[in-house]
Amino acid sequence: MDGENHSGISEFFLQGISESPEQQQLLFGIFLSMYLVTLTGNVLIILAIGFDTHLHTPMYFFLVNLSFVDMGLTSSTVTKMLANVQTRHYTISYKGCLAQMYFFLMFGDLDSFFLAVMAYDRYVAICRPLYYSTVMSPRVCALLLAVCWVLTNIVALTHTLLMAQLSFCVVGEIAHFFCDILPVLKLSCSDTHINEMMVFALGGTVLIAPFICIVISYIHIVLAILKVQTPGGRTKAFSTCSSHLCVVCVFYGTLFSAYLCPPSVASEEKDIAAAAMYTVVTPMLNPFIYSLRNKDMKGALKRLLSHRKFFPS
Numbered sequence: 001m002d003g004e005n006h007s008g009i010s011e012f013f014l015q016g017i018s019e020s021p022e023q024q025q026l027l028f029g030i031f032l033s034m035y036l037v038t039l040t041g042n043v044l045i046i047l048a049i050g051f052d053t054h055l056h057t058p059m060y061f062f063l064v065n066l067s068f069v070d071m072g073l074t075s076s077t078v079t080k081m082l083a084n085v086q087t088r089h090y091t092i093s094y095k096g097c098l099a100q101m102y103f104f105l106m107f108g109d110l111d112s113f114f115l116a117v118m119a120y121d122r123y124v125a126i127c128r129p130l131y132y133s134t135v136m137s138p139r140v141c142a143l144l145l146a147v148c149w150v151l152t153n154i155v156a157l158t159h160t161l162l163m164a165q166l167s168f169c170v171v172g173e174i175a176h177f178f179c180d181i182l183p184v185l186k187l188s189c190s191d192t193h194i195n196e197m198m199v200f201a202l203g204g205t206v207l208i209a210p211f212i213c214i215v216i217s218y219i220h221i222v223l224a225i226l227k228v229q230t231p232g233g234r235t236k237a238f239s240t241c242s243s244h245l246c247v248v249c250v251f252y253g254t255l256f257s258a259y260l261c262p263p264s265v266a267s268e269e270k271d272i273a274a275a276a277m278y279t280v281v282t283p284m285l286n287p288f289i290y291s292l293r294n295k296d297m298k299g300a301l302k303r304l305l306s307h308r309k310f311f312p313s
Helices: 021-051 058-087 094-127 129-135 138-164 181-185 193-226 231-259 268-292 295-305
Strands: 011-014 091-093
Touching: 011 058, 011 094, 021 058, 021 268, 021 295, 058 091, 058 094, 058 138, 058 268, 091 094, 094 129, 094 138, 094 181, 094 193, 094 231, 094 268, 138 181, 138 193, 181 193, 193 231, 231 268, 268 295
Parallel strands: none
Antiparallel strands: 011 091
8 A cells, every 4th residue: 555645635634523612522521531441441351361261261262352352443543533632633644544444444344253253152152062172272263363354454455455546636524533434435536436336345244244143153042042941051051142142232233323324314423423332332331241241251350450369279
């Protein structure tokens, strides 16, 4: 990526999260607080899992990676928005816009892929427990992790390189608080047909394919749980995937409202609100969901915060 567009435009204006200066300052405090909570919560999840040998399992291995990706997703969008509000310069350089777009797409797609891999992990644990240690071996987990990173980097790089080929004739205002693909495409004076086709093709694939995998996994999980004879056994089986299911509902609920709502129905304000839910609120809620609904995580966090020894004697 050469970082130069054909027309020589060096920067864009970002609309921000509100057109009112008073609301901008209020929202600055809210978003800063949410960002700090997101970083703190996800760092605690990573530390608790890292220091507790009981949690060195495939499920928590992917949870650590999900927490890292959540921090990357919110950092790729919120930090620039907060800096703009604080300095009152609502601009972003052309190269910075492309870089922000790349990292936003990469981390956003990784979130979706990791949730699908975690659903598959729960499927194997509940439906194929005798083969779990073989199917979800450390080598397989590392391979799944590598595949997720490679695929999402290819998708993000494809979109970014295609965007870098476009011309921008005037310094326009991006109708968003970060450089998302569609708002930036609206400012181009080039033919964006190929870009839009790739957004539809690749975007639909990385969004729908993992979601379908999650749905299929949970169909098998529910059927397997219903076959358990005792109510206690069904409750125990479902409790192992309830946290992940809550995260999936929050993630895809905000994602679908942000990107699959018809343009005739969704205004720019609603688009920004939905994107804020997806990039800020969801990464903040994930640590709370896993810590409050998971007994092992609650125990690990208590030991971490109380400075007790993690390793068994």
